[in-house]
Amino acid sequence: MELLLILLVGIFYASGIFLMLRRSMVKLLLGLLLLGNGANILIFLTGGLTKGKPPIIDEAEKTFTSAYADPVPQALILTAIVISFALNSFAVILLKKVYATTGSDDLDSLNIQDLDI
Amino acid sequence: MITNFILAPILLHMLTAIVLLFFWRNIAAQKVISVIGNFLAFLLCLRLFWATEEFSYLIVQVGSWEAPFGIIFVSDALSSIMVVLTAIISLAVGIYSTVAINPSRIKYGYFVIFHFLVMGLLGSFLTGDIFNLYVWFEVVIISSFVLLTLGGKRLQMEGAIKYVTMNMLASIIFLTAIGILYGITGTLNMADLAVKINNVNQGLVSVTALLFFAGFGIKSAIFPLYFWLPSSYHTPPSAIAAIFGGLLTKMGIYAMLRTFTLIFQLDEFMQNVFIVIAILTMITGALGAINKRSIRRLISYLIVCHIGYLIAGIGLYTEIAIVGVIFYLMHDVIVKSNLLMITGIIQKIRETIDMTRLGGLYKDYPKLSLVIAIAMFSLIGIPPLSGFWPKIQFFGESLRSQHYILLGAFIFASFVTLYALAKMWSEVFWKESPKPLTKEIDRFARLSIYEKAALVAPVAALSLVSLSLGLNAGYFYDLSQRTAVELMNPNLYIDAVLNGNYGK
Numbered sequence: 001m002e003l004l005l006i007l008l009v010g011i012f013y014a015s016g017i018f019l020m021l022r023r024s025m026v027k028l029l030l031g032l033l034l035l036g037n038g039a040n041i042l043i044f045l046t047g048g049l050t051k052g053k054p055p056i057i058d059e060a061e062k063t064f065t066s067a068y069a070d071p072v073p074q075a076l077i078l079t080a081i082v083i084s085f086a087l088n089s090f091a092v093i094l095l096k097k098v099y100a101t102t103g104s105d106d107l108d109s110l111n112i113q114d115l116d117i
Numbered sequence: 118m119i120t121n122f123i124l125a126p127i128l129l130h131m132l133t134a135i136v137l138l139f140f141w142r143n144i145a146a147q148k149v150i151s152v153i154g155n156f157l158a159f160l161l162c163l164r165l166f167w168a169t170e171e172f173s174y175l176i177v178q179v180g181s182w183e184a185p186f187g188i189i190f191v192s193d194a195l196s197s198i199m200v201v202l203t204a205i206i207s208l209a210v211g212i213y214s215t216v217a218i219n220p221s222r223i224k225y226g227y228f229v230i231f232h233f234l235v236m237g238l239l240g241s242f243l244t245g246d247i248f249n250l251y252v253w254f255e256v257v258i259i260s261s262f263v264l265l266t267l268g269g270k271r272l273q274m275e276g277a278i279k280y281v282t283m284n285m286l287a288s289i290i291f292l293t294a295i296g297i298l299y300g301i302t303g304t305l306n307m308a309d310l311a312v313k314i315n316n317v318n319q320g321l322v323s324v325t326a327l328l329f330f331a332g333f334g335i336k337s338a339i340f341p342l343y344f345w346l347p348s349s350y351h352t353p354p355s356a357i358a359a360i361f362g363g364l365l366t367k368m369g370i371y372a373m374l375r376t377f378t379l380i381f382q383l384d385e386f387m388q389n390v391f392i393v394i395a396i397l398t399m400i401t402g403a404l405g406a407i408n409k410r411s412i413r414r415l416i417s418y419l420i421v422c423h424i425g426y427l428i429a430g431i432g433l434y435t436e437i438a439i440v441g442v443i444f445y446l447m448h449d450v451i452v453k454s455n456l457l458m459i460t461g462i463i464q465k466i467r468e469t470i471d472m473t474r475l476g477g478l479y480k481d482y483p484k485l486s487l488v489i490a491i492a493m494f495s496l497i498g499i500p501p502l503s504g505f506w507p508k509i510q511f512f513g514e515s516l517r518s519q520h521y522i523l524l525g526a527f528i529f530a531s532f533v534t535l536y537a538l539a540k541m542w543s544e545v546f547w548k549e550s551p552k553p554l555t556k557e558i559d560r561f562a563r564l565s566i567y568e569k570a571a572l573v574a575p576v577a578a579l580s581l582v583s584l585s586l587g588l589n590a591g592y593f594y595d596l597s598q599r600t601a602v603e604l605m606n607p608n609l610y611i612d613a614v615l616n617g618n619y620g621k
Binding site for chain 1: 252277289305
């Protein structure tokens, strides 16, 4: 399972960066989405995968005596998902607005202001 | 000392933003509420600063979850300095915005987002938890996205797409670094991280340190990753540019100072990385500033150039260099915001910020020009103004540690700053104006006396602050030195957070 997730994270990061380097705005957005998901899975992975051991202490005990699934990475991912949802929805609206004002999907055509010194 | 007071300025800004939401579309009420909110927050921030001076460390454990487990907020010397700087800038820019920002932008929630932005900045300076720092960073960048695009002009859109992409990428790199750091240490509290990081695989720690450097580097606009800054900072109105230019890049520098003194110790390799990047940042920023005709673009490149000073200071990693970094940070935040607000006033007077079409401002507005001159000469660092004192530390430390190329870069960058600002002074203020100033052009003269005051008073106040930074350098040097001692002895911070030894 770990190996599968490691490969998945690698593929997400690689394809995310590849898409970000393309000239199309839609691909830029898809790249950002993939990178964000890659980071979330990375946190999940580095937090340690533990199967079938919920972090609940038995009534008879005071502390954890055996290994348990760490809930913190899941809380982190949940926070990161909510944040990236907001950022990505902003980015979608921004790209739509950019397309409406400039009439172009080509990122290279967006440097008119850079030419003017 | 354990106190809930740390959260007061953050909550006050949040409260102001929420109250502002009830006055959507009522511009006059929004202006009044925003100024009152900023002023009260300013007082609270000053109180926080003095309390931190008195007790060294103020700590609040949210929900009474003790240190390594819950989220904590810590106010130490560095945090409290940053909080006061934020308060000064937000008050100045807040007053300035009441006139400088046009009503249609205020109608679409300018002040609301402004207060959320300042809340995010205060939160990121005060938190003691690395993941919480990430969350505050996101609060800041999403607010800055909205402020940057508010108005929806074509130029703004073009700048925003670069700004948004690079900042989202920086956040993802930062998040990746946090993920790895949690994986190897199992904690997120910065003080606890500083303890546990010594017991894990040092190879992974170096990789994580570099990831943090890259993430914070994009946010603070260092050498290969700064291109988003000069292509976006000149697009929004000057009030928004002022708060971005003053505080947003410095937030990256704050995060670097915090992580690289507390969690990671700079080894020789990392020091060299910092110094090489700093040299390249200074040189490229300076070269970019030379040929610019628009004064706002010129200042954007100078922001990049002077970030190099701060990075170099962190890279030298001696106590005196850190003193220089903190002093320069105080000076730079004030002066850069001030200069960007000044570009707004110049634009109001002459309808343009293109140097070739400006001129004769000294003849038309002699008193205003003198106020502006203070800000410009402080940035150059003419003794005894504020830019001079930290530069001595940088020059001296690079000479002492035998980084002669770095010394050369410092001198080159200072010289180009002098050249660029001297050119700006002669072109904008002394040169005979290409066309005479008429009533139709001069929108500044048509403003009422209160509106003029709201534009000029913040600029004058910030000029006074930078003047007092220079003339009262002894006090500020001592303050920076105390802060640097705290930063270079992370055990004090760790002891205060984990063991509850607050010193006094």
